[in-house]
Amino acid sequence: MSNNILFVVQRPPYKSENPKLAITHAMSCYTADIHIDEPVEPTLAYVGDGVLNCIRDQRSQDIYGLISTEQHIKVQLSGDMKILVCKEDIERLGIKEERLVDGKDLGAEAGLNVVPFKEILKEMEICDHLMFF
Amino acid sequence: MSNNILFVVQRPPYKSENPKLAITHAMSCYTADIHIDEPVEPTLAYVGDGVLNCIRDQRSQDIYGLISTEQHIKVQLSGDMKILVCKEDIERLGIKEERLVDGKDLGAEAGLNVVPFKEILKEMEICDHLMFF
Amino acid sequence: MKLGIFYSDLRGNHDMLFRLKGEKIGVFLVGNGIYHATIKEKGEPSPILQKKEIDYYVLSEDLSTRGFSTDEVDSDIKVITYSDLTDLIMNDYDKLAWL
Amino acid sequence: MKLGIFYSDLRGNHDMLFRLKGEKIGVFLVGNGIYHATIKEKGEPSPILQKKEIDYYVLSEDLSTRGFSTDEVDSDIKVITYSDLTDLIMNDYDKLAWL
């Protein structure tokens, strides 16, 4: 039996460290079995203004010397983490799908999953625990 | 010639340390002349949701062991600091004047000055520098 | 799911509250969330209190901290202590979300 | 007064902007304030851009950080660098307010 934790990011990047910590905490699920006898499976969902984390071409590294949220998302995509982005929210904010982060250049097979909010709500139902960032 | 700094508090108490630091920074104007050759005169203004700092009977000390914003305001009132509270904002939030902090029990001669926003704007015009909290 | 939602701000994320659904929803007003239970901006109750099928709670210790007493709380909201909050979390809600 | 106002958030204190008055008002969109210059929520420009007599500026370095380019910026807003910002602060505005 595996445990599932849903990480929900609802705030924009760069104004708080926490949207980035959502990714690193999700990633740490893959090594949680060093502490317990069961695997822990993460799912990451971007909703509300949190979808702004998923815009591509972030240049924080060049300008402020900081790895971008985009780079983090790409690495997780290439590691096959399940990452959902709320369709209604990207539409509300006028963000076209081609403006979203793409993991292909790091060898990811699939990109971000743009899904209706009701699918994210379904993930909330089936997960064991919720972590809102 | 004295310098005047206007400290504008626009956020509620207890969600950030900064509304309290507005008071302590304002207070520190009285000793600024140890660094420079001129006095510095503070004015403190509560506007927007910042007027929630001025509600009396705050019991943070009993519950969380923290001096309340009310206690700080009272001390400044008894030291005759000029403290303005925006009339439109207390009305908007439905706060009656008798619910506001009163410095009389600490020997203050005057209480908080409830004034229309245009008077606070006038203070912004005449001050030398603005510090928004 | 039985979802307990925590609100600790006066302003902010109202939209998310209305999007969350479950067989049972409780809203816990803590920290500056208590202003939703006590302040009537322009004479109106807070927009977050509009949803009928939600149970609303406000933390008594956080009311007192900010200068409010129980009798200033809107009658639809239950005033609870840290002890009550612990029991509600452990017994009545299986998932928790701090907005 | 000549007032330079800094905005570093997507959400928040719009009321204060409209209450501030002076002979000259400039708004600097920095940090997450840049979203006001680039995002059209429900197809509409940000409400903070509505005031005609204000000069709006957006910091180019903070645009790039968040994945936006100059050509995505609303044409009423001037894209500036840290160097431009410094000159504007030191020469054109005598008081500054970070909302």
Added chain:
Amino acid sequence: MGTLTIGVFSSLIGSMNLDFAVKLAETAADKGHNVNLWLSGNATTAAKKGQKEYKDYSYLIKKISGLQKKGVQVAACEACSEARGIHAGEDIIEGITSIGMDWYVAKAAKSDRVLHIGVE
């Protein structure tokens, strides 16, 4: 009795979310629940030794040590601490474990309830 894991990402001084978390942890432990407390991001500032007690600032050292006596496990994110110059041994309060994020998600997975305070 159940297990409650609380994760906090808010600064020692500021939002009072840490004061809340500590008081909740204390109440739950007093009622006989198992409690874990995770400090991450800016909340790692609460793990710094040598905090001076001023009545004006949240001061949680004594309360956290009280939690530990009640059996609450308190851990702080190692990378988040180190980025802030807060290192195990020299800087971190005794009894607080400096450890990776996998500790938290593992504890969370095995808990009946998780209260994750992921804001400043």
Added chain:
Amino acid sequence: MGTLTIGVFSSLIGSMNLDFAVKLAETAADKGHNVNLWLSGNATTAAKKGQKEYKDYSYLIKKISGLQKKGVQVAACEACSEARGIHAGEDIIEGITSIGMDWYVAKAAKSDRVLHIGVE
């Protein structure tokens, strides 16, 4: 050339307001202005020695030391630091003055421009 005093109340890691303030201070100093930088509240976390450089977290030690070489005066609020366990000498980066709030308001009073970033 004028004098610019910047006061920051935001955490080292989080809002990036400190990254902004440091970059602005640097630009202004390069243009020949006199610059003062005040760290108060959670911004005193930037004054802590021993910050480990991770590419993931704001890391300002080198930049702040660069500012000082350009003549920028950097000071941190003494009480705000001590409440966080950050003490002059043992904890505070060399060259950053640990001092009372009156230093800041005095510097502000004598400046042509004051940019006060009073938020988290």
